[in-house]
Amino acid sequence: xxxxxxxxxxxxxxxxxxxxxxxxxxxxxxxxxxxxxxxxxxxxxxxxxxxxxxxxxxxxxxxxxxxxxxxxxxxxxxxxxxxxxxxxxxxxxxxxxxxxxxxxxxxxxxxxxxxxxxxxxxxxxxxxxxxxxxxxxxxxxxxxxxxxxxxxxxxxxxxxxxxxxxxxxxxxxxxxxxxxxxxxxxxxxxxxxxxxxxxxxxxxxxxxxxxxxxxxxxxxxxxxxxxxxxxxxxxxxxxxxxxxxxxxxxxxxxxxxxxxxxxxxxxxxxxxxxxxxxxxxxxxxxxxxxxxxxxxxxxxxxxxxxxxxxxxxxxxxxxxxxxxxxxxxxxxxxxxxxxxxxxxxxxxxxxxxxxxxxxxxxxxxxxxxxxxxxxxxxxxxxxxxxxxxxxxxxxxx
Numbered sequence: 539x540x541x542x543x544x545x546x547x548x549x550x551x552x553x554x555x556x557x558x559x560x561x562x563x564x565x566x567x568x569x570x571x572x573x574x575x576x577x578x579x580x581x582x583x584x585x586x587x588x589x590x591x592x593x594x595x596x597x598x599x600x601x602x603x604x605x606x607x608x609x610x611x612x613x614x615x616x617x618x619x620x621x622x623x624x625x626x627x628x629x630x631x632x633x634x635x636x637x638x639x640x641x642x643x644x645x646x647x648x649x650x651x652x653x654x655x656x657x658x659x660x661x662x663x664x665x666x667x668x669x670x671x672x673x674x675x676x677x678x679x680x681x682x683x684x685x686x687x688x689x690x691x692x693x694x695x696x697x698x699x700x701x702x703x704x705x706x707x708x709x710x711x712x713x714x715x716x717x718x719x720x721x722x723x724x725x726x727x728x729x730x731x732x733x734x735x736x737x738x739x740x741x742x743x744x745x746x747x748x749x750x751x752x753x754x755x756x757x758x759x760x761x762x763x764x765x766x767x768x769x770x771x772x773x774x775x776x777x778x779x780x781x782x783x784x785x786x787x788x789x790x791x792x793x794x795x796x797x798x799x800x801x802x803x804x805x806x807x808x809x810x811x812x813x814x815x816x817x818x819x820x821x822x823x824x825x826x827x828x829x830x831x832x833x834x835x836x837x838x839x840x841x842x843x844x845x846x847x848x849x850x851x852x853x854x855x856x857x858x859x860x861x862x863x864x865x866x867x868x869x870x871x872x873x874x875x876x877x878x879x880x881x882x883x884x885x886x887x888x889x890x891x892x893x894x895x896x897x898x899x900x901x902x903x904x905x906x907x908x909x910x911x912x913x914x915x916x917x918x919x920x921x922x923x924x925x926x927x928x929x930x931x932x933x934x935x
Contacts, residue, residue, distance in 0.1 A: 540740035543715070545569040545915055546732070548722050548757075549750035550577040550703060551584035552695065552901045553893045556611075556908020557747050557915075558716075559702035562709035564912055569706075569714050570741065572734075574753070576718040577703065578696040582751050582832075583870050584901060585695055586773045588807045588820060590791045591902035592629045592690035593658045596649035597640050598878070600923050602656050607906035612693065615905075619701045622694065627786040627808060629690030630663070630672060633795030634682055639803060640824075640899055641877040646795065649685050661686045674789055676857050692791050692807045695901055702908075722750075722757060727887040745915045748884075749893040752832035752870040758884065758892065765880075765932060766895050767873050770828045772839055774847060775809060775818040775865035779858040784808045784819045794855060801825055804851045818864055823851060824871065824898055832870055839866045871898040875932060881907065881914075881924040891915060892926070 544567040547558045551573075558571045575581050593609070595601035612624040631646060639645035653660040663684035668675060678684075706714055717738065724735040725746065734741040748754060755763040778784045789808040796802055806821035841862050848861040872895035874880060879900065884890040893911050900907075910921055926932075 540733070540742045541570070542742045543568045543570045544744050546734055546741060546743040546746045547571045548725070548734070548746060548748045549573060549753070549894075550716075550718075551582050551699065551749065551751055552904035553751075553896070553907055553911070554747070554749035555699045555702040555706075556904045557749060557893065557911045558706040558714070558908075560909045560912035561915070562706040562714055564916060565709075567713070567916065569710065570743070571703070571706070571714075571716045572720050572722055572736065572741075573718055574721040578699040580867065580869075583872065583896070583898075584699060584751075586820065586867060586869055587694065587696070587809060588692040588791075589695050589901040590629060590690070590793070590805060590807060591624065591693050592687050592791075594649045594653035594656070594660060594685070594687060595899075595902075596631075596645035596652070597642050597899060598648070599652055599655070601903060602652055604903040604906040606656075607909070608903055611905035611909065612698070615698075615701050615705070618705065621697050621701050623698050623701065624693055625691045625786055626689055627691040628686060628688045628790035629792065630668075630675075630790045631685040631793045631795070632668065632675060632678060632682060633793075633803070637795040638798070639793065639795055640897070646683070646685060653685070653687065658687065659689055661688075672790070674783055674857055675792070675794065675855065677854050686790070690791065692786075693901060698901075698905075702905075725757065725887070725890060727889055730889060732887065732889050744889065746890045747893060747911055747915060748890060749911075751894055751896075752872045754872065754892065754894040756832070761885065761926075762892070765874060767826075768830055768832055769826050769871045769873060770830045771822060771824060771869050771871055771898070772843070772847070773820060773822045773867045773869060774844060774863040775820050776848070776852070776859040776861065777818045777864045779860065783858060789819075796851075796855060800827075806856075819856075819859060821852065821856070823847070826871070826873060830870070839868070873897045876929065878929075879903075879907075879924045880926055881911070881921040882926040885926065
């Protein structure tokens with residue numbers, strides 16, 4: 539006989555952990571969380587010690603309420619668990635005013651506009667002021683500008699996931715189950731029952747949330763296998779000559795858009811001494827050409843690749859960092875054609891809500907998306923504008 543619950547959450551990274559936690563908070567349902575690994579882990583997209591968070595989200599105004607609500611939830615969780623989840627070290631974005639990012643034209647201009655519209659505390663910093671206030675950055679041109687948001691900063695993804703899963707188990711009690719290292723092979727719906735085949739036996743639920751990230755297309759098939767692409771990204775930790783210059787007290791999270799082409803930007807965060815004993819500055823870019831299958835990812839990075847990254851992006855733009863990197867770690871992006879999210883019911887399984895993909899900028903919104911997903915599962919709330927069926931240029935689903 540299959541195990542039965544009201545709700546199953548498949549994939550317990552950023553989105554899944556948040557959804558399970560919010561289901562527990564809302565109460566009234568039994569739920570099971572499933573993950574093929576043991577979250578938090580380094581096999582997907584929700585790791586790397588830090589993630590940038592900023593309220594004026596130049597990717598589009600629909601994201602601003604999500605990140606603002608997420609900040610509220612992180613602070614609530616900090617109060618409950620005693621963990622530090624959100625570090626408000628500020629965020630600085632440097633580039634020309636018409637600079638694009640995440641496939642969004644006029645990203646920097648939109649950031650300023652949204653900050654004004656939503657009354658988000660911020661400053662516009664010219665090149666001279668950047669040199670004086672933020673000496674970490676070199677060669678800022680006179681026609682470039684900086685957007686500085688003091689309330690932005692970094693999230694600690696492992697701690698966020700652990701806190702939410704721990705609270706889900708505590709609040710949910712006997713009505714909630716966490717099944718780590720449990721691979722889901724198939725999901726089907728018959729009448730109003732969702733059938734989930736796993737390596738450890740079948741499960742039946744009234745509703746399911748699929749937040750499986752890079753494994754979504756393989757698990758669900760059409761139309762996700764046509765719409766989602768998985769790419770390998772590389773995170774680098776570089777050791778500074780002056781570690782105090784890159785402390786969280788002196789260095790903001792940052793995005794430096796130095797060109798107009800794909801991948802002509804990088805982002806970074808100050809990193810305290812980690813559990814691995816590595817301290818330094820985490821810096822990465824986004825390479826959407828390196829398509830992979832999630833199970834076939836090459837986790838090796840050559841020293842030549844590290845040096846090429848350093849020379850292309852960081853040399854003469856960031857002060858006082860040493861190459862090669864002291865730590866390298868890959869992660870996976872799961873991208874949609876327009877780089878926006880998919881949060882919608884499955885077109886052929888109406889009792890299955892799909893929360894993916896997040897196109898490399900999802901963690902900052904995840905706490906609020908989990909809250910909305912939990913409400914959607916219980917009350918059929920429609921989540922606009924991230925619906926699958928209404929996206930232009932995607933073809934029939």
